[in-house]
Amino acid sequence: MAGQIVIRPVGEDERAAWEVLWNGYLAFYKATLAPGASDVAWQRFHDPAEPMFLLGGYVDGKLTGIVQYLFHRSSWTVGNYCYLQDLFVSESARGLGLGRALIEAVYEKARAAGASRVHWLTQTTNTQARILYDQVADNSGFMQYRKIF
Template sequence: MADDLRVRPLTRADHAQWLPLWDGYNAFYGRSGETALDPAVTAMTWSRIFDADEPVHGLVAEQDGRLLGLVHYLFHRSTTMIEPICYLQDLFTTEQARGKGVGRALIEAVYDAARAAGASRVYWQTHETNATAMKLYDQVADKSGFLVYRKPL
């Protein structure tokens, strides 16, 4: 990736470029068409990023004024440690930016933000079929060995 790639916090002025990235992320995970997120969820996610009382944060990768990727992360407590933990919840880059260091730069920026917040760990999950992303993840983190279980309520 060119040297002029910049990772920075999301701003309200980014909404028009953030939304297609957010929609692309959700489409990648099958949340589009009839299974698309309710627009209220998208609006609330955007709102939370800018609410000082919320633990949700957002960063974007920008080059030449164009957003190439996004990452959202949040901090939470744990019953097994004193320091907060950082959960990297959403990571997405444009197709053209893949394999060019944008995802890595976004992950590294989350690591920096987590260190600055005193977090002891950053973790995330991905779908077992996301082999392309896992090639990067295997380079920048360790697999925990844990599987995710969930039950819609």
């Protein structure tokens, strides 16, 4: 039976709980960040002048999922777009609807901010997450190219 799900901003005093999920997300994608990058991200999430945000998914009061998103300009619209950059739910909370609830919460924030779209990326091999993504959004068919410096 699913516990009570609450979506809310992650408080500044919850860094240790966020780091567990953040590190799980980075491990899933086999990502290594530059020293200090997580510190800067954490500061940005809590700086009202920054367009970066962090919401937590809590099951029975425990932080078990995170979504990190930001607003950015586009040459295609007057208003901003919303980029859902990072979404992660702990293994123990998967299947409870937490990922969907976190995405829907970002949709609400984007609408309230006047954004015309929410978009995100995932690996083509992330089949479990893509089952959900195919239910809550449209696959644009675009591929990402990148050059890392």
